[in-house]
Amino acid sequence: MDVVECADAAAAYSRIRARIEPALTEGIISTGVQGLGPLLGGGFVEGRTYLLLGAVSAGKTTFAIQFLLDGAHRGQRGLLLTTWESPADIVAHADRVGLDLREQVTRGNIIILNATPMLDELRRKGFTDPAHYDSYLTRVFGELSSHASRLNATRIAIDTVTPLMPIRKYDEVRMFISGLDRLGRVTTLITEELGLDGDTALEEYFVSGVIVLRKRSTEEETFRTLQVQKQRQAPHDPAPHRYTIERGAGIVVQ
Numbered sequence: 001m002d003v004v005e006c007a008d009a010a011a012a013y014s015r016i017r018a019r020i021e022p023a024l025t026e027g028i029i030s031t032g033v034q035g036l037g038p039l040l041g042g043g044f045v046e047g048r049t050y051l052l053l054g055a056v057s058a059g060k061t062t063f064a065i066q067f068l069l070d071g072a073h074r075g076q077r078g079l080l081l082t083t084w085e086s087p088a089d090i091v092a093h094a095d096r097v098g099l100d101l102r103e104q105v106t107r108g109n110i111i112i113l114n115a116t117p118m119l120d121e122l123r124r125k126g127f128t129d130p131a132h133y134d135s136y137l138t139r140v141f142g143e144l145s146s147h148a149s150r151l152n153a154t155r156i157a158i159d160t161v162t163p164l165m166p167i168r169k170y171d172e173v174r175m176f177i178s179g180l181d182r183l184g185r186v187t188t189l190i191t192e193e194l195g196l197d198g199d200t201a202l203e204e205y206f207v208s209g210v211i212v213l214r215k216r217s218t219e220e221e222t223f224r225t226l227q228v229q230k231q232r233q234a235p236h237d238p239a240p241h242r243y244t245i246e247r248g249a250g251i252v253v254q
Helices: 009-025 060-073 087-097 101-107 116-125 130-151 170-181
Strands: 049-054 077-082 110-114 153-159 187-193 209-217 222-231 241-246 250-253
Touching (some): 060 101, 060 110, 060 187, 060 250, 087 110
C-alpha cells in the first residue's frame, strides 16, 4: 500500500486524486458527442461494442460520423462501414451538418467501406442457407479485420447494422457481436432503427452499452431525447436528456 504524507487534508486529497485519477479514466474514450461523456461515466470503454438505437432522422449517422471524427482529431484512425447509403452520400451528409468528414477521408484518417456488394451477393444465394450465411459473415469480418489492420484503426462504425444480419435470431446476433468484440483493441459503434424487434433489440443483450435516440412531441413542441439505456463497467445516467443537431457540432446533449 502506498503512503501519502502531506501537511493538511487538502494537500492529501490533491495527491491521492493525482494518483488514482489516471486509473479511473484508463480505457475510456470520448464519443465525440458534446455533453454525452458525463452520462456515460466518461465515455465508451475501449475495445467494446456499443449499440445506437434511433428513430428515422434521429441523428444516427451524424452520431457515427462524430464518433469517428473525434478519433481522427486525436490521431486515431477510423473505419465506417455503410450498408445503406453510398460513401459519397455519407460524405455529403457530413457536409450538410458542417462536419469535416471529407477532409479526414481525403487525409486517409477515415475510410468508408460499402457493404452493398456483399449484401447483394447474399441475397442472390439466399438468406436462409446456413452455409451461405456463415460464408457471408466470415467475409464481413474478414473485410473489417483486414481494413482495420491495414489502416491501424481503433474505431469502427457500422451504419446501419440491420442489413448485415438478415437472419435475426439469438445465436446469429450473438455470433455477430462476438465477432466484433474479437477484432482487438477496436471500439465499435453499430446503429439500428428503433423498434425493429419491438421494444428491445436482440443486440442489446450482447453489447456493452446501448444509447437510444427518440423523437417526442407535445402540443407545444417536437423535440429529441437521448437516453443511456445500458453501460457496462461504468456508472451511467439513465434519464432521458434533450439534444439538438447543430451545424458544425452535430449532436449536442443538453
